[in-house]
Amino acid sequence: QKEVEQNSGPLSVPEGAIASLNCTYSDRVSQSFFWYRQYSGKSPELIMSIYSNGDKEDGRFTAQLNKASQYVSLLIRDSQPSDSATYLCAVYAGGTSYGKLTFGQGTILTVHP
């Protein structure tokens, strides 16, 4: 069983809509959660991190974490064509794992005008 699963996509939304990206993880002791954005041919770029249950907002992005359900999501409000990219969910298990992150397979998001 894969440790970090993302909704497979691709996900297509119209400009101005809310894009919802989902991620589940299997390790209950996971402590930190990250969302990366990756444009085609580029390296992943950190856009959000979340550590506590609830919502965390940064501009048009909101990360949501529910540790009881082992679920983390990313909402993108007022989606723009420039948001079209692959979004990667990453999880840090904590403890003595030397900062290692486990990544989901990514969700391709396309925002069409």
Add this chain to the structure above:
Amino acid sequence: DAGITQSPRHKVTETGTPVTLRCHQTENHRYMYWYRQDPGHGLRLIHYSYGVKDTDKGEVSDGYSVSRSKTEDFLLTLESATSSQTSVYFCAILPGQGSNYGYTFGSGTRLTVV
């Protein structure tokens, strides 16, 4: 800017040849990582380092070795390249103490084994 560079950016090599990829950082971060990225698999950890001469295996380490003789350089070697190692390789660093910072990635190396 975390100051992380990878070289080369692109490489084509023949099956059976050894290949070394370099990751260089300028800010003395302790933790460094090598990942490969393949369609449908996301990013998978190959090896990581938690200090000079301190390295360990990740989930897909077979056929790869690493070395870290200086804080700033983390080398990934494909001992005898195979077509299954055709991939995009990313180096990452963990800036700052603890896990709350997430990684900063290098620009990647696109490796093709023919």
